[in-house]
Amino acid sequence: MNKKTLLAIALVAAVSMVGSASAADKIRLGTEGAYAPYNFVNDDGKLAGFEIELGDALCAAIKAECEWVVNEWDSIIPNLVAGNYDAIMAGMSITDERKKTITFSDEYMPVDPSMYIAAKGTELSFDSLEGKRIGVQGATIHAAFAEEKYGKTNTIKSYEKADQTLADLMAGNLDTVLADGDYLKPIVEGSAGEIAFVGPQETIGGGIGIGMRQDQTDLHEKMNAGLAALKKSGKVDELIAKYFDGKGPFYGE
Amino acid sequence: MTELLPQWLLSWLGEDWSAVLAYITNGKHLAWYASLQYTLIAAFVGAALALLFGLMGAAMKQARLAPLRWIGNGYTTLVRGVPDVLFLLFFPLAFEQAVEWAIAQAVCTPEQLATATGWPLCADAQWYLSHAAYMTMACVSFGLVYGAFAANVIHGALQAVPKGQLEAAQAFGLSQRQVFWRIQVRQMWVYALPGLSNVWMLLLKATSLLSLLQIEDIVVWADRLGAPNYLAMVGAVHGDWRWKYYLVLFLFYILMTLLSEKGFNWLQARASRGMARAN
Numbered sequence: 025m026n027k028k029t030l031l032a033i034a035l036v037a038a039v040s041m042v043g044s045a046s047a048a049d050k051i052r053l054g055t056e057g058a059y060a061p062y063n064f065v066n067d068d069g070k071l072a073g074f075e076i077e078l079g080d081a082l083c084a085a086i087k088a089e090c091e092w093v094v095n096e097w098d099s100i101i102p103n104l105v106a107g108n109y110d111a112i113m114a115g116m117s118i119t120d121e122r123k124k125t126i127t128f129s130d131e132y133m134p135v136d137p138s139m140y141i142a143a144k145g146t147e148l149s150f151d152s153l154e155g156k157r158i159g160v161q162g163a164t165i166h167a168a169f170a171e172e173k174y175g176k177t178n179t180i181k182s183y184e185k186a187d188q189t190l191a192d193l194m195a196g197n198l199d200t201v202l203a204d205g206d207y208l209k210p211i212v213e214g215s216a217g218e219i220a221f222v223g224p225q226e227t228i229g230g231g232i233g234i235g236m237r238q239d240q241t242d243l244h245e246k247m248n249a250g251l252a253a254l255k256k257s258g259k260v261d262e263l264i265a266k267y268f269d270g271k272g273p274f275y276g277e
Numbered sequence: 278m279t280e281l282l283p284q285w286l287l288s289w290l291g292e293d294w295s296a297v298l299a300y301i302t303n304g305k306h307l308a309w310y311a312s313l314q315y316t317l318i319a320a321f322v323g324a325a326l327a328l329l330f331g332l333m334g335a336a337m338k339q340a341r342l343a344p345l346r347w348i349g350n351g352y353t354t355l356v357r358g359v360p361d362v363l364f365l366l367f368f369p370l371a372f373e374q375a376v377e378w379a380i381a382q383a384v385c386t387p388e389q390l391a392t393a394t395g396w397p398l399c400a401d402a403q404w405y406l407s408h409a410a411y412m413t414m415a416c417v418s419f420g421l422v423y424g425a426f427a428a429n430v431i432h433g434a435l436q437a438v439p440k441g442q443l444e445a446a447q448a449f450g451l452s453q454r455q456v457f458w459r460i461q462v463r464q465m466w467v468y469a470l471p472g473l474s475n476v477w478m479l480l481l482k483a484t485s486l487l488s489l490l491q492i493e494d495i496v497v498w499a500d501r502l503g504a505p506n507y508l509a510m511v512g513a514v515h516g517d518w519r520w521k522y523y524l525v526l527f528l529f530y531i532l533m534t535l536l537s538e539k540g541f542n543w544l545q546a547r548a549s550r551g552m553a554r555a556n
Contacts, residue, residue, distance in 0.1 A: 061510060188504075213507075
């Protein structure tokens with residue numbers, strides 16, 4: 025590449041930078057868009073779900089202008105740290121492991137047991153699981169848990185998206201899938217008996233919170249104040265009940 | 278969308294086909310069709326840039342000045358050797374961080390620079406990449422990668438133009454620049470086009486990698502549409518339909534290939550006008 029083209033590219037970059045500098049006050053919310061009912065792309069092609077509605081309500085409560093950014097799950101923390109967006113709302117459990125790199129707001133969804141599913145009629149003895157293929161979404165609490173508990177004698181297969189674990193389970197390539205109970209419940213109900221819960225429930229990680237960079241103390245305080253107001257007004261409980269089949273209330277007075 | 282259609286058409290289609298029609302014209306599908314623009318922009322702008330870089334590279338490879346030749350040869354050797362996926366991942370990231378580093382030197386205070394542990398070096402040096410910026414980088418990346426292939430093709434084609442013609446042109450008093458543009462470049466297309474059509478096909482196929490740069494292209498939407506869904510809240514309930522959507526992408530790329538072949542045949546015929554043929 026010669027100097028002129030390099031200069032031209034730098035110029036384009038500089039111009040687009042000036043354009044985006046004015047938008048610096050906007051809060052950018054990162055989400056996955058592939059984890060119904062937390063966050064998903066609906067049939068209108070728009071982002072929707074529990075966290076999308078909650079995030080919009082939160083931004084209204086703290087009088088901030090917000091913008092959603094869709095990012096793949098496996099790079100959602102690195103891209104937060106790199107500054108592509110300011111906060112993560114993507115069904116992310118608060119864990120000590122994650123707290124090493126990012127910080128979390130107060131939870132907006134209490135801890136929910138993780139569960140196993142399998143194709144109907146599958147018998148699995150979870151006390152002595154051996155030679156089985158367990159599907160998890162990569163970089164999740166389930167991936168870490170399954171690796172630690174069953175990794176030695178079983179094969180843990182991790183996928184980019186949660187729905188890919190389902191697809192591979194139904195294709196017969198997996199014996200079981202470990203995921204959030206709240207994610208799996210509507211799937212088991214909607215599968216017309218094809219998929220069933222098996223084995224024990226596991227309590228892994230904490231509740232779900234908003235992930236932020238560690239130096240964003242201002243934003244952290246703002247988000248917590250906003251969440252507290254929405255919990256008090258009953259908005260959070262209302263949205264949980266709406267998206268999670270009447271669950272709760274958890275935060276009401 | 279179907280509510281725009283006249284009633285007689287819907288009743289002629291029947292309930293099932295009307296439902297199918299409504300499904301494939303819902304907002305999610307329309308977004309999929311609209312995302313085709315990114316694939317086409319990346320292909321055409323990328324190809325234009327590749328041609329530009331190819332011509333520059335080829336000119337450098339046959340330059341009189343040795344350093345220029347080294348750059349030209351270095352470019353084709355290095356860039357052709359790197360897988361396009363890697364280059365697409367590496368180049369925009371490296372470019373973004375280089376720009377951020379340059380901004381940081383200008384806007385961050387010395388204390389911030391000295392104590393910075395993370396990236397960017399200070400908050401003001403953050404460069405938010407817009408969609409347009411990612412598209413630009415994708416096009417430039419494609420241009421750079423396939424420009425290296427094009428440079429080799431064009432270099433070979435330039436060599437294929439008979440030396441005698443260049444000498445004859447020189448004898449007629451044409452300047453070096455005139456000989457290059459009017460005789461050598463004008464005639465090299467005949468030799469270059471078959472090779473360039475191969476490069477174009479490779480580039481076209483590589484546009485399926487756009488999602489690596491956070492661009493919501495046809496592959497991303499096909500993934501989203503085909504993913505199994507068991508929640509009525511989300512939309513149509515169906516199992517794993519990804520193969521159906523990938524099949525549509527197959528057909529699209531094959532169609533593009535057929536059209537490209539026709540286009541290149543036409544170009545070849547046009548470039549060959551007035552050329553002497555051996556047979």
